[in-house]
Amino acid sequence: MNQSEIREGYFGRYGGRFVSELLIPALEELTTAFKKYSRDSAFKKEYNNLLREFAGRPTLMYHARNISEKWGADVYLKREDLLHTGSHKINNCLGQALLAKKLKKPRVIAETGAGQHGVATATAAALMKLECCVYMGNEDLRRQALNGFRMRLLGAFVVGAGDQMGTLRDAVNEALRDWSSSVDHTHYIVGSVIGPHPFPSLVKWFHAVIGRESKKQIIRMTGKLPDAVFACVGGGSNAMGMFSGFLTESGVDLIGAEAGGTGMKKGEHSSTLKMGKPGVLQGCYTYVLQNKAGIVDNVHSISAGLDYPGVGPEHAHLLETGRAKYVAISDDSALAAFQELSETEGIIPALESSHALAAARNWVFDQKKLGRKKPMIVISLSGRGDKDAAEAQRLMEKQGRVFQ
């Protein structure tokens, strides 16, 4: 299929709009608004001002010298963790909240896994005086209790989703159900490059700033393009943002790190692109972890933000075309990377981002085995690890580590 034959809302054969007829008018309205405002210089100016003055962009590109020395590579970290609210999610939330304002919708809803998107949505809603309701899986509310409180503090309603084991996917289901009845006055701020068209394109557009800045910064700092860029992939929003800056640079390897969990058996991981197959989940045709009949699997990751049985449809396309590679990183490797960056560099990364760090480390060591000297890489440090501190401590003490 050549580009011109690809239907709107599709990436190759992935994407589309698999939702109830009830939601179609809202998606069409949003698509039209997105087309209009993404070309509107006043809107772009307003959005960029928010990014600069409220969120703290541009974020730093940091040459991590200690890790570089330790790994024998040139390692650069794109510091999305330094953004207001602690992760890249705010890029998208400010943009979509601004769109909600333009669409004259006084209420926004969101799903959240780790709580980062929920907090960012609650923050944008507080700033722009929008009513806000966030759905979060009950299991995630347990392991990310702090973010539950932060959202409430910011004035959002927080609703537990799914049963005791409820995670991100249950939260998406609940948000879609809410939207079915509230669509007249509510905008759904989807938190990743997932869901029905136009969300995968729209969310990517708001995160493209990560890749744009990274490319400029790395060229300014080193005079060249990196050998590879790394990002973690749950739904895949920070990865899509980062990759989008380098898609056309064929010399730059794009590597996504999915959650390998505790093993590669069903239910132990959430490595959708590695272990899943194409299907329809929550509004789009993409890779899905599912059984033979098409019932979606329960999945696992140490990191609530990656604990998802689907993935953004554009990632499915990048996998199929071979432009990006995706690897599975186990809970233990992620936790080790979490510790390594904290101790070595003085930066506590989110457990999600720790998957990207572990993937980068593996890649560097593989490259060196192949005889490559000192590769230069950029890692998307999508979020900071404060929210994970309690869960990480619990897990590390379980492994026998003593903190005095």
Next chain:
Amino acid sequence: MDELQQYLIECKKKKGFLFVPYHAFGDPDPETSMKVVRTLFNAGADSIEIGLPFSDPVADGPVLQRTFRRILQHEFSMQNFIDFLSKIKEEFPDKKILVMGYINLFLQFGIEKLFEKFYKNNVRGVIIPDVPMEEKSYIIEQYNLHKFENKISWIDFITPTTQPHRLVKIAQNARGFIYMVSYKGVTGRNSFDLKPISKLFKQIRKYTGVPILVGFGVKTSANVKMALEYADGFIIASRLHELIEQNLNDRQKIPGLIEQELKLLLA
């Protein structure tokens, strides 16, 4: 005219309206499930929407979510589902059946192959709540389903949010019947009023002769009366699974209770 529309029009001639209940396959167990189907037909159902369970039923409310979770405690297989259809066909050879389910299960089995098996087992319509008009035509194209055009009607929804230009397009191309969603939301809510959308019925009638069936929130005989003021028939789903849910410890009673409930409803 497609086979389903023909069938429904004949059914309506006999008793004046259409009654099409929904039953999720295997709730609460395969044996009781078959008894429920029997009860529904004996109570006067013209057809039954046999539901496929799904793990992520985004168009459904809490009752059907719990129903699917209950069913999926046992591994679901499409072959068992097809066997169930064939048992229904054996017992009720004159009844035409509908299948309702989320698209992923169709795609994983192979939609063309599945339609063939469905047709052999008296299925004359499918209802797929997460496939709107545009994706439907794309799937028909892609999987070469034109040959089923008059054999298995792929039912369209019209909802209170459907804009006029879409309504015209959906109505003009409708086959079998139109599934009129009574309110904005997911299945099983406790409020039902068609007055606010009465205009939509008139609009639809302008562009198509297929029957209109109302679904979402039909729970009482008053709801039924109102539904029949505007539409050719109605669909009932959550209420029946609520009854099953409330009697899981005494499954023998379930068919009898459903029979009573339907008597009250159709009175």
